[in-house]
Each structure stands twice: as C-alpha cells, then as structure tokens.
Amino acid sequence: MPATLIDGKHYSAEVKARVAVGVEALKAQHGITPALAVVLVGEDPASKVYVASKGRACAEVGIRSIEHRLPETTSEDKLLALVRQLNDDPEVSGILVQFPVPAQISQQAVINTIDPLKDVDGLHPLNAGRLASGLDAMVPCTPYGAYLMLKGVRDDLSGLKALVIGRSNLVGKPVAQLLLKENCTVTMAHSRTKDLRAEARAADILVAAIGRPHFVQADWVKPGALVIDVGINRIPAPEKGEGKTRLVGDVDFTPASEIAGAITPVPGGVGLMTVACLMRNTLIAAHRQAGLADPAV
Ligand SMILES: Nc1nc2c(c(=O)[nH]1)N[C@@H](CN(C=O)c1ccc(C(=O)N[C@@H](CCC(=O)O)C(=O)O)cc1)CN2
Numbered sequence: 001m002p003a004t005l006i007d008g009k010h011y012s013a014e015v016k017a018r019v020a021v022g023v024e025a026l027k028a029q030h031g032i033t034p035a036l037a038v039v040l041v042g043e044d045p046a047s048k049v050y051v052a053s054k055g056r057a058c059a060e061v062g063i064r065s066i067e068h069r070l071p072e073t074t075s076e077d078k079l080l081a082l083v084r085q086l087n088d089d090p091e092v093s094g095i096l097v098q099f100p101v102p103a104q105i106s107q108q109a110v111i112n113t114i115d116p117l118k119d120v121d122g123l124h125p126l127n128a129g130r131l132a133s134g135l136d137a138m139v140p141c142t143p144y145g146a147y148l149m150l151k152g153v154r155d156d157l158s159g160l161k162a163l164v165i166g167r168s169n170l171v172g173k174p175v176a177q178l179l180l181k182e183n184c185t186v187t188m189a190h191s192r193t194k195d196l197r198a199e200a201r202a203a204d205i206l207v208a209a210i211g212r213p214h215f216v217q218a219d220w221v222k223p224g225a226l227v228i229d230v231g232i233n234r235i236p237a238p239e240k241g242e243g244k245t246r247l248v249g250d251v252d253f254t255p256a257s258e259i260a261g262a263i264t265p266v267p268g269g270v271g272l273m274t275v276a277c278l279m280r281n282t283l284i285a286a287h288r289q290a291g292l293a294d295p296a297v
Pocket residue numbers: 049050053096097098099100121141142170232247266267268269270271272274275
C-alpha cells in the first residue's frame with residue numbers, strides 16, 4: 001500500500017489533547033466549565049453509539065456532558081421547547097440534537113431554533129452564511145476534522161484541484177468552503193454530475209461524502225491524490241457470522257490505497273475527528289459566550 005494512512009486516532013487524540021488544555025485554562029482563569037447538551041430522540045442504534053462516544057469524549061477533555069433522551073414519538077413542539085430551554089440556560093455552552101430525528105420532526109426547524117452561539121454543529125444558517133462569507137463561524141465538525149487531516153498531510157493546499165462528491169449542508173458544502181479558503185480550485189459533484197470518474201481523476205484532493213458503500217473506485221483516483229473518505233456505511237459481513245455487519249466508507253479502500261498518495265480509513269478516519277471537533281467547538285462556544293477570544297485549538 002503506497003498511500004500514507006491518515007490515522008483518525010492520531011489526529012483526534014491531538015485535537016482532544018489541545019481541547020483538554022484549553023478547558024483546564026478556562027476553568028482555572030475564569031471559573032467556567034464548558035458544558036455540552038446532547039439531545040437524542042428515539043432509539044436509532046447508530047445514534048446511540050455516537051451519543052455515547054460524545055459523552056466519553058466530554059469526560060476525557062473535562063467538558064460537562066448533559067444528555068436528554070426523548071421517546072421516538074416526541075412532537076416537534078416538545079423538542080423545540082427543550083432546545084429553547086437549553087438556549088436560555090447559562091450553564092449550557094453547546095447544544096447538539098443528534099440526527100436523524102424521527103419523521104414527524106423537521107430537522108431544519110431544529111437547526112433554526114438553536115442559538116447560533118451554542119450551535120456546536122455549525123448548521124444554523126447564520127453560521128453557514130458566516131463560513132461562506134469568510135467570517136468567524138462555528139464550523140461543522142466532520143468538515144473541520146477532514147480539513148485538519150488534509151492540513152496535517154500537506155500544509156499548503158493552495159492551487160490544488162479539489163473534488164467534493166456530495167452537496168449536503170452537514171459535509172459537502174462546508175468542506176468546499178474550507179478548501180476555497182485554502183485557495184483550492186473546488187468542484188462540487190453530485191448525483192447529476194456528468195462523467196464523475198473524469199472529474200475525480202483530475203482531482204488532487206478527493207472528498208467522498210455521498211453515503212454509498214465503495215462508490216468511488218480505484219481507477220477514479222488520480223495517482224498521488226489525497227483522499228478523504230467521509231462515508232460511514234454499514235454492510236452485511238457474512239464472513240463474520242450470520243446477520244453480522246461491518247463499516248465501510250464511500251471509497252473502495254484497498255485498491256484505492258494502491259493509487260492515492262494519502263487516504264483516510266473507515267472506520268478509524270474522519271468519524272473520530274467528528275467527535276474531537278465537537279469538543280473543540282464546545283470550548284470555542286464557551287469562550288464566545290463569555291466574551292473571550294477564541295482559544296488556540
Ligand atoms: N447533529 C449531528 N448528527 C449527526 C452528525 C453530526 O455531525 N451532527 N454526524 C453523523 C454521526 N456522527 C456524529 O454525530 C458520528 C459519526 C461517526 C463517528 C465515529 O466515531 N465513527 C467511527 C466508527 C464508529 C462505529 O463503530 O460505528 C469511525 O469512523 O471510526 C462519530 C460520530 C450523523 N448524525
């Protein structure tokens with residue numbers, strides 16, 4: 001495998017170590033303990049795993065974790081009332097409602113209701129607009145994690161051609177904004193893009209965020225390209241036993257890693273950065289709410 005493995009464990013440990021130092025300083029110098037409120041509606045098994053890993057990360061870095069678990073049948077009004085209560089609580093620095101939410105609740109209504117200063121997901125239109133305008137914003141966690149990994153491999157991304165496959169507000173659009181800020185030439189691809197393979201073959205940076213297992217084939221990858229796989233797909237794994245599953249990314253990892261210059265694995269890649277960057281955003285939110293300058297994390 002000639003490609004360098006971009007190890008999420010390594011990068012996420014670095015981010016969490018910096019956050020832990022920042023949390024300690026905020027407590028010691030200003031008597032403030034950052035607190036993250038996570039709201040889980042329903043029983044989605046993957047969401048439960050992610051919420052638990054957020055709680056563990058909070059404990060690791062010294063952030064207070066507050067969990068609210070609501071039943072699957074929760075109405076939108078009830079959830080929005082809880083969000084408003086958390087907005088008004090001076091003890092709460094950051095609010096995250098775990099997605100997906102059940103069908104009776106509008107995800108956008110939830111996003112619009114979270115106070116932009118406590119919006120540690122960076123999804124509120126004010127934060128998305130600030131990022132697009134090149135202003136200080138709360139940046140969504142997965143895109144910022146992907147960005148830190150790219151910068152870790154190659155500090156100067158200026159002039160590189162980047163292809164972002166997937167145009168979601170959670171990943172594709174913010175990743176594109178971050179790469180534009182680094183002076184990349186960014187193309188956004190999606191389900192209607194013509195000749196995706198040719199677009200991908202031209203890219204020095206390939207970000208796959210489509211949510212389709214092994215969608216990106218090895219012969220789509222330009223030799224030496226930096227490949228960031230944001231996909232987290234659970235597929236059947238009969239080799240592990242009946243009914244068992246395993247996680248794979250959007251990139252066909254083994255053959256692609258023979259061609260790429262550097263590549264993130266799944267699991268063990270960008271997913272781990274999502275949680276680490278959530279800790280970072282919570283620390284930043286606590287500083288901003290106290291009128292302090294952003295910490296160097
Ligand atoms: N409000 C939000 N909801 C969701 C987000 C988000 O950023 N904000 N992202 C995803 C889920 N997610 C965080 O919430 C998340 C995804 C993956 C991981 C992770 O650590 N992945 C590991 C594998 C974990 C496993 O075994 O399942 C890895 O890739 O190595 C953490 C968080 C959707 N919802």
